[in-house]
Amino acid sequence: MASRLLIQTGALLLDTFREAMARKIFWGLFGLSTALILFFLLIMRIDVVEGATATVTLLGFERTRETDVTRLVRGAHSSIATFLYSVGMFLAVFASAGLIPGLLEPGRIELLLSKPVGRMHLLLSRYLGNILVVAANTTYLVVGVWVVFGWKTEIWSPQFLWAIATTVFLFSVLLSVVVLVGVVFESAALATMIPVALMIVSPILAQEKTAIRLLSSEWSRQVWKWLYYCLPKAFDIGRLTLDLVRQNPTGDLFPVWSSALFAVIVLGLALVLFARRDF
Amino acid sequence: MTVNSNDCAVEVRDLVKVFRTRFRRREVRAVDGVSFQVEPGTTFGLLGPNGAGKTTTVKMILSVVHPTAGGASVFGHDSREIAGRLPIGYLPENHRFPTYFTGAGMLDLYGGLSGMDSRERRRRIPELLDLVGLAGWGDVRLGKYSKGMLQRVGLAQALLHQPKLLVLDEPTDGVDPVGRVHIRGILQRLEEQGVTIFINSHMLMEVEMFCRDVVIIHHGKVALRGKVKDLTGSKGFKLSAQAVPDRLRDDLQARAASVAARNGSLDFLFPTIEEANAAVDLLRGEKCLIEGLAPSTSTLEEVFVSTVNG
Numbered sequence: 001m002a003s004r005l006l007i008q009t010g011a012l013l014l015d016t017f018r019e020a021m022a023r024k025i026f027w028g029l030f031g032l033s034t035a036l037i038l039f040f041l042l043i044m045r046i047d048v049v050e051g052a053t054a055t056v057t058l059l060g061f062e063r064t065r066e067t068d069v070t071r072l073v074r075g076a077h078s079s080i081a082t083f084l085y086s087v088g089m090f091l092a093v094f095a096s097a098g099l100i101p102g103l104l105e106p107g108r109i110e111l112l113l114s115k116p117v118g119r120m121h122l123l124l125s126r127y128l129g130n131i132l133v134v135a136a137n138t139t140y141l142v143v144g145v146w147v148v149f150g151w152k153t154e155i156w157s158p159q160f161l162w163a164i165a166t167t168v169f170l171f172s173v174l175l176s177v178v179v180l181v182g183v184v185f186e187s188a189a190l191a192t193m194i195p196v197a198l199m200i201v202s203p204i205l206a207q208e209k210t211a212i213r214l215l216s217s218e219w220s221r222q223v224w225k226w227l228y229y230c231l232p233k234a235f236d237i238g239r240l241t242l243d244l245v246r247q248n249p250t251g252d253l254f255p256v257w258s259s260a261l262f263a264v265i266v267l268g269l270a271l272v273l274f275a276r277r278d279f
Numbered sequence: 280m281t282v283n284s285n286d287c288a289v290e291v292r293d294l295v296k297v298f299r300t301r302f303r304r305r306e307v308r309a310v311d312g313v314s315f316q317v318e319p320g321t322t323f324g325l326l327g328p329n330g331a332g333k334t335t336t337v338k339m340i341l342s343v344v345h346p347t348a349g350g351a352s353v354f355g356h357d358s359r360e361i362a363g364r365l366p367i368g369y370l371p372e373n374h375r376f377p378t379y380f381t382g383a384g385m386l387d388l389y390g391g392l393s394g395m396d397s398r399e400r401r402r403r404i405p406e407l408l409d410l411v412g413l414a415g416w417g418d419v420r421l422g423k424y425s426k427g428m429l430q431r432v433g434l435a436q437a438l439l440h441q442p443k444l445l446v447l448d449e450p451t452d453g454v455d456p457v458g459r460v461h462i463r464g465i466l467q468r469l470e471e472q473g474v475t476i477f478i479n480s481h482m483l484m485e486v487e488m489f490c491r492d493v494v495i496i497h498h499g500k501v502a503l504r505g506k507v508k509d510l511t512g513s514k515g516f517k518l519s520a521q522a523v524p525d526r527l528r529d530d531l532q533a534r535a536a537s538v539a540a541r542n543g544s545l546d547f548l549f550p551t552i553e554e555a556n557a558a559v560d561l562l563r564g565e566k567c568l569i570e571g572l573a574p575s576t577s578t579l580e581e582v583f584v585s586t587v588n589g
Contacts, residue, residue, distance in 0.1 A: 004394035011391025015377075022379030107375030111436075114341040114369040114446075115392040116361045278298075278344040 008117050009125050016099065016129025025095040026133055032091070033141035036083075040076070041148050073155045074246055080145055081163040081245050084138065085170070085238050090196060092134045092171050093178065097191040099130055100182025109279045119275045127172075127179055127267065135168045142167075162244040166237055169256070173232045174198065176263040180270040183277070201227075202234035232259040288444050288475035289317040289340060293349035296335050309335045311499035312349070317492070319354075319443075322466075322476045324490035324507075326483065326579075328587055332499040333479050334372070337446060341369060353444060365394075368442030370433045372449045372479075376421050382408060382432045383417035386439055393440035400439075407435035412461055426453035434462065438469075445469065446477045451485060463489060487511065487579035495586050503586045510582045516555040518547045519570035520562050527565050531558055544570055 020026040103109065103126055112122060142164045150156040174195040181191040205211075205228040215221045236255035243250045296310040310332040317323045327333045338344035340351045342358050356363035376385050383404050390400040408417050411431040416424070424432065430453055437445060450466075451459045466476055466489065480486050486493060487507055495503040503510070515536055521544050523531070528545060532538045534554060535547040549555040555572060562569060 003396070007391050007394055007396060011388050014391075015388050018379060018384070019377065022377070105375055107371060107373045108377070110338065110341070110343045110371045111369065111374060111389070112392070113343045114364060114367060114371075115389065116364040116394060117392055118361060276345070279338075 004116075005121070008115075008121065012117075012122065012125035013129040013132065016126055017133060019099060019102065020095075020130075020133045023095075023098065026137070029091065029095065029134070029137040030140065033137055033144065036080070036141060037144035037148060040080075040145055069153050070155055070157075073149050073153055073157060076149065077145075077157060077160040077163075077245050078242055080142075081160070081167075081241050082238070084141065084163060084167050085241060086199075088138070088141075088167065089171060089174070089199065089234075092137075093174055093195045093199075094192050096130050096134070096175060097178055097182070098188040099126065100179055100191065101186045101188050104182070104186050104279070106279070113279060120271050123179065123183075123271055123274050127175060130175055131168065131172050134171050135164070138167050138171075139164050157245075157247075159247050160245050163241055166241040166244070170232070170234055170237050170259070173259045173263040174234075176267040176270065180266050180273075183270045183274045198232055199234045202232065202236075205231065206233065206235040229258065230262065232262050234259075286319065287316045287352070287355075288319040288321070289315075289323075289351065289353055289477060291315050291336065291340065291349070291351045294336060294339055294346055294351060295348035296332070296339060296344060297347045308499055310339070310346075310496075313496065313499070313501055314349075315494045315501060315504060317475060317477060319475050320470070320473045321492055322470055322490045323478065324486035324493040325477065325479045325496065326481075326486060326493055326583060327496035327502075331496045333496055334448065336496065337448060337477075337479050341367065341446065366443040367446060368437035368440065368444070369446045370430075370437040370448060370450060372452065374429070374433050376429065376433070376436075378420060378422035380421050381418050382413060382421060382424070382435075385421060385432065386417075386436055389436045390439045395440050403439055407439055408432075410438070410465060411435045412458075427455055427458050430454050431458065431462070434465070438465075442474070444475045444477060446479075448479045449481065450478060451482065459485075483578075483580045483583055493579070495583060497587050503582070507579060511577050511579055514577050515548045515550050515575050516552055516572060517575040518549060518555050518558055518562075518572050519544050520547075521545075521568040521570060523562065523567050524565055527561060527567070531561065534558065548575060 017026070103112070103122075113119065142161060146157075146160050149160075177195045177198065178191045181187070181194050185191075205224065208224065208228045211224050212221050215224065233255035237259060240250055240253075240255065242248075292314055294310050294313045295308070298307045298309055299305065300307075313332070313336055325333050325336065335344055339346050340353065340358050342364065345359075351358040353363045354366055356365075358364070380388065386404045386407065387400055390403065391397075395403070404417065405414070408414050411434055413428060413431055413435070416428065416432075421429065421432070430451070434447075434450065437447070445466075451462055454462060463485075470476055476489075478486060478490060490507055492506055493504070493510065494501055519541075523545050528538075531547055534549070535558070536550050537548045539546045547555075547558060549558060559569060559572065
């Protein structure tokens with residue numbers, strides 16, 4: 001029984017990877033990550049690192065120059081984390097949106113459901129497989145850039161690796177929305193639009209304190225608060241990522257656990273609806 | 280066709296499915312109290328016109344569609360349980376295998392989903408590809424397969440985990456005549472091995488040739504059930520003769536169930552062999568040329584049409 005579950009999970013994860021590769025999602029993200037790594041490798045060798053090192057060696061202001069390079073590395077890490085968190089997240093959502101409607105295509109879903117696999121198992125494995133595809137690419141990009149910077153500057157800042165965890169975490173939250181929209185509407189377009197809209201409104205909703213001061217009616221203040229507390233806090237988690245990468249003190253973890261709770265509820269709803277649907 | 284429910288390969292009990300449209304909540308009663316049993320080791324055909332509720336019934340047996348009322352079991356297990364789907368191999372109609380797979384890759388995925396370990400899959404996949412006549416095609420992407428080849432690899436997928444019950448939806452759809460004979464041969468061997476074969480098909484001649492039991496569904500209800508040999512049993516004896524004088528023709532027409540003229544010959548249908556022999560004596564007495572005498576049976580198509588047309 002346990003071994004059958006493992007075999008089936010392995011088959012479903014492998015299928016998600018194969019489909020991601022066939023849809024050029026995996027290779028697209030991989031190619032983009034490689035291009036970014038090569039870009040930093042090239043920039044550092046020619047413009048930044050060698051120039052900074054030369055300055056250190058010639059002028060002998062070792063301590064100051066080391067701090068400069070450290071600041072430069074942290075700044076670059078922050079920029080990459082921000083890029084990954086915003087543009088990379090959009091690309092990941094866009095690339096993953098078709099994987100759930102693809103699974104539900106007539107002629108494919110009947111065969112999958114006729115196998116001795118539970119419906120929840122089927123959907124959760126798809127969800128997990130999708131996260132693994134994005135996690136593999138995120139890890140490749142972050143570790144690649146980290147190694148390039150560390151090798152060139154000899155400044156190894158492990159805090160940068162937090163970007164993997166926070167990016168994959170936010171992706172898993174948004175993916176729960178992709179799954180729910182995919183199960184209900186079977187539309188890749190809607191499954192892209194709604195998570196992206198959530199990302200766009202997040203920085204606006206995060207200005208909660210300012211908005212509450214500015215809004216005139218109690219009703220609108222309550223709606224703003226309700227939206228802020230209920231929806232995923234992409235902007236706050238992004239700020240947390242930057243604090244972690246820059247080694248700044250981090251605030252409370254409310255954005256993380258409330259976003260995780262949102263994902264659990266949305267994914268739970270998707271699982272219930274999927275289990276009850278006829279195909 | 281009634282057996283102890285624990286001994287049934289498939290048992291369908293008062294199955295009802297009502298679909299409701301999303302917004303107007305209009306009800307469509309696709310299946311309306313269908314009950315039947317399929318004996319283990321038999322070949323069973325589920326027939327019916329388009330929209331009769333056949334595919335919905337099959338989907339409820341496979342738990343792809345949830346019944347509104349009633350239930351189905353497979354070898355004693357509720358079909359909604361995972362154990363109920365373990366012994367099933369299924370080939371859907373209009374299947375859509377992901378084209379990014381090779382034939383062997385697709386079989387590997389579905390073998391894994393059936394719980395087969397990798398060693399068993401590696402052993403069975405070449406065997407199955409060979410069985411369905413696709414040896415050498417395992418490493419070719421499914422996008423390059425013809426419709427008939429996809430049907431064959433689909434059959435291989437259904438057989439991979441050695442199921443006790445094979446559910447086939449239009450199994451020879453898109454397959455050329457040679458391929459059909461090949462598939463029929465495979466199914467006959469499986470029947471000899473004791474595999475229960477459940478066919479949902481429009482191809483009545485094939486069902487007649489292959490199935491032992493049939494159920495005809497019409498308007499969501501069971502309209503007719505029985506053994507193919509009983510349903511298509513003798514309806515009389517056909518006597519064909521040439522140069523029959525008018526007087527004798529009128530005499531025989533009064534005795535026969537029907538008379539049909541064909542290219543200068545007359546075909547008389549007599550209800551019993553004795554009446555047919557008496558007619559032969561009369562025809563020989565008039566020196567008529569007897570072309571043939573043979574038992575006449577109804578085709579499944581005739582049974583189907585008369586059932587559906589009431």
